[in-house]
Each structure stands twice: as C-alpha cells, then as structure tokens.
Amino acid sequence: MAGQQRVYKARIKSTQSLKKMFRAQELIAASRIGKARDRVAMATPYSRAITRAVSAVATHSDTSHPFLVEREDTRRVAVLLIASDRGMAGAYSASVIRETERLVQRLEAEGKQVALYVAGRRAVAYYTFRQRELAGRWTGFSDAPTPEIADEIADALLDAFRAPAEDGGVAEVHVVFTQFVNMVTQRPRVIRMVPLEVVEGVAPVEENDALPLYEFEPSPEEVLDALLPRYVRTRIYANLLQAAASELAARQRAMHTATENAEDLIRTYTRLANQARQGEITQEISEIVSGADALASS
Amino acid sequence: MAQLEVDVVAADGKVWSGTARQVSAPAADGDIGILAGHTPILSVLRPGAVRVVPAGGGAPLSWQVDGGFLSVDSDLVTVVVDSASTTAGAAPTGH
Numbered sequence: 001m002a003g004q005q006r007v008y009k010a011r012i013k014s015t016q017s018l019k020k021m022f023r024a025q026e027l028i029a030a031s032r033i034g035k036a037r038d039r040v041a042m043a044t045p046y047s048r049a050i051t052r053a054v055s056a057v058a059t060h061s062d063t064s065h066p067f068l069v070e071r072e073d074t075r076r077v078a079v080l081l082i083a084s085d086r087g088m089a090g091a092y093s094a095s096v097i098r099e100t101e102r103l104v105q106r107l108e109a110e111g112k113q114v115a116l117y118v119a120g121r122r123a124v125a126y127y128t129f130r131q132r133e134l135a136g137r138w139t140g141f142s143d144a145p146t147p148e149i150a151d152e153i154a155d156a157l158l159d160a161f162r163a164p165a166e167d168g169g170v171a172e173v174h175v176v177f178t179q180f181v182n183m184v185t186q187r188p189r190v191i192r193m194v195p196l197e198v199v200e201g202v203a204p205v206e207e208n209d210a211l212p213l214y215e216f217e218p219s220p221e222e223v224l225d226a227l228l229p230r231y232v233r234t235r236i237y238a239n240l241l242q243a244a245a246s247e248l249a250a251r252q253r254a255m256h257t258a259t260e261n262a263e264d265l266i267r268t269y270t271r272l273a274n275q276a277r278q279g280e281i282t283q284e285i286s287e288i289v290s291g292a293d294a295l296a297s298s
Numbered sequence: 299m300a301q302l303e304v305d306v307v308a309a310d311g312k313v314w315s316g317t318a319r320q321v322s323a324p325a326a327d328g329d330i331g332i333l334a335g336h337t338p339i340l341s342v343l344r345p346g347a348v349r350v351v352p353a354g355g356g357a358p359l360s361w362q363v364d365g366g367f368l369s370v371d372s373d374l375v376t377v378v379v380d381s382a383s384t385t386a387g388a389a390p391t392g393h
Contacts (some may be wrong), residue, residue, distance in 0.1 A: 041309070042310055042311035042312075043309070043310070044306040045305065045311070046307045046308065046309050046310075046311075046378060049305065049369075049376045049378045050370070050378055052376070053340060053367060053369045053376070053378065056338075056340060056369065056371065060338075124376060147309055147310070204314035211354050213336065214338045214339065214340060215337055215339040215340070215341075216339070216340050216341070217325050217327055217330075217340070217342065218324050218326045218327055218341075218342065219338065222326070222342060223340055223341070223342055223367070226342045227342075227367060230380075234309070237309075238383060282353045
C-alpha cells in the first residue's frame with residue numbers, strides 16, 4: 001500500500017519540475033515576442049515602399065524582365081519552407097510543413113519537379129528523416145532572423161531562378177511561411193515570389209485617364225534590375241520576421257496550455273495520493289480493531 | 299499646396315517622414331532636385347547624400363545613403379535606401 005503513495009508522490013514531483021520548464025519557456029517567449037513584433041513593424045514601411053515601386057514599374061512600363069515573365073524552358077520549381085528551429089511551439093511547425101506538403105503535391109500534379117529549400121531545424125529534421133533531398137537548408141535563427149540571413153536565402157533562390165535549365169534552374173519560387181495575424185491567430189500562407197504578381201498600391205486606370213508618364217532613370221530595365229532582387233530580399237526578410245513572431249506567439253500559447261495541464265495533473269495526483277494515504281490509515285485501524293476483537297472474544 | 303509628402307525609409311525602419319519644399323538625391327545619371335509638381339519618376343540612387351528642405355522652414359536635413367531608389371508620384375516622394383546615416387549639420391530627427 002505504501003508503494004502506491006510513493007508512486008503518486010514521484011509523479012507529482014516530476015510534473016512539478018515539468019511545469020517549471022513550461023512556465024520558463026512561456027515567459028521567454030512572452031518577453032521575446034514584443035521585440036519580434038516591433039521588428040515586423042519596423043520593416044513594414046520599407047517593404048511597402050518597395051512593393052509600391054515594383055508595382056509602379058510593372059504597371060507603367062511595358063518592359064519585359066525575366067522576373068516578370070514565366071519561364072518555359074524548365075519544369076523545376078523551388079519551394080522555400082520557413083519553420084522553427086525548436087519545438088515546444090504546439091502545431092506551429094507541423095502546420096506549416098503540412099501546408100508545404102499540400103503545395104508540393106499540387107505542383108507535382110501539375111507535372112513540375114519541386115526543389116525544396118528549408119529554413120528551420122524542425123523542418124530540416126522532418127525531411128532528412130524521410131530521406132527527401134533538400135536543395136538548400138538554413139538553421140539557427142528562426143526566432144530572431146537578421147537581414148544577412150534573408151540576403152543569403154534570397155541570393156540562393158535568385159541564383160537558382162537565374163540559372164540555366166540544365167544547371168538546375170527553376171521556373172518559379174514559392175514561399176511557405178506563417179503569417180502573424182495577432183497573438184491568437186497565426187496562419188500558414190503560400191505565396192509565389194517570382195515571377196512576380198504585383199498589383200498592390202496602384203490605383204486602377206480609369207477609361208479616360210491618361211496614364212501618368214513615368215520617367216525611369218537610367219532606364220526601365222536598369223531600374224527593374226536594381227529593384228527586383230531588392231524586392232525579393234525584402235519580402236523574404238519580411239516573411240522570416242512574420243514567421244518568427246508567429247513562432248513565439250505559438251510557443252507562448254502552447255506553453256501556457258502545458259503549464260495549465262501540468263497544474264491539473266498535479267491536482268489529480270495529489271487527490272489520488274491523499275486517497276491512498278487515507279485508505280492505508282483505514283486499513284491499519286481495521287487491522288488493529290479486528291486484532292483487538294479477536295483477542296477479546298478468545 | 300505645392301508641398302511634397304516625403305518618406306525616407308531604410309531597411310530597418312522609417313527614417314524620416316513629413317512635408318518638404320525640396321528634395322535632392324544622387325540619381326543614377328547625376329544629382330536630381332525635386333520640387334512640387336515634378337513628373338512621376340522612378341530612379342536608382344547612387345551612394346551619396348539625400349537632402350530634404352522641410353516645409354515648415356528650419357535647417358535642411360541630410361543623410362548619407364549607400365544606394366537605393368527614389369520614386370515620385372503626384373507629389374509623394376519615397377526615398378528607399380538600404381541604410382541611412384545622418385550627416386553632420388543635420389538636425390536630429392524624431393525617429
């Protein structure tokens with residue numbers, strides 16, 4: 001009987017130490033998320049300005065640039081998956097990986113070959129365990145990405161996009177990341193990075209409106225050459241920041257739930273331990289009483 | 299009327315925003331000065347100094363930039379740079 005009590009006591013103790021770990025993770029995530037959201041807010045004006053400019057060129061010039069037209073010479077497409085480095089974030093990595101799998105299936109159904117680029121240790125582990133080939137991998141920054149990392153990823157993707165078909169060039173670049181809607185909602189999203197589909201921030205042209213005459217210095221081609229790689233870099237950086245904020249929010253929520261579950265478990269085990277203790281006392285008393293009765297009746 | 303709405307943004311945040319009388323920037327083919335009513339333009343910037351004369355008077359602002367681009371559309375000027383540092387003589391900005 002005493003064994004039962006001891007088992008419960010041990011369980012309470014281990015659950016308590018787990019609870020402390022969950023609580024610490026929750027607090028760490030909570031303290032970092034403010035900074036992550038600030039970074040998202042800081043990067044927004046830049047990416048909005050760049051998106052507007054790209055839309056303006058795409059609308060006001062009839063230049064065709066490799067970034068704007070579909071490539072016909074290859075069936076390869078690149079998919080960049082942005083997930084987290086560490087777990088303990090609930091379904092965060094799982095849902096973004098699921099979204100990627102769905103995209104990959106859709107692309108393959110269209111007869112395209114998918115080259116996977118993966119950021120985040122969890123996703124890298126997922127694919128290496130399944131022995132899938134990765135075209136590129138980056139780890140170790142998921143909760144605080146830097147512009148340098150974004151540049152590195154963007155350069156790899158742009159190189160692949162510019163490469164000729166026989167060197168593994170890709171016709172499209174898709175990005176799967178988690179959009180930070182608010183503290184409660186984070187949504188996995190798929191966007192096609194290149195060829196671009198930009199229409200944001202440009203007013204639709206009215207029938208009788210003369211198109212404003214845009215000047216490009218030095219020339220539309222050169223403006224696009226300078227603008228588009230920068231645009232891709234900015235978008236990737238923005239996506240990384242969104243993903244980081246989402247990861248921290250998901251982690252904070254998951255760890256909060258885990259802490260509460262641990263408290264529930266501790267409560268249940270305490271009750272069971274008390275029951276076992278009382279059962280033991282009752283048994284001892286009835287043993288003594290029945291022993292005394294036996295002596296008295298003899 | 300006849301004022302420019304200016305936004306100067308860098309990769310890591312907004313640098314300056316407000317109304318101005320004149321903006322000058324190192325465009326690809328030589329320095330460019332922009333006043334209200336300028337034709338829409340989109341230009342690549344070389345490394346150099348971007349200067350803004352605020353509409354409310356006061357000292358002109360100036361930043362050293364290392365490349366970026368500039369867009370003007372119906373008196374809305376956006377200067378997008380990779381990084382900007384305030385040069386000596388310019389007033390400190392709110393951001």
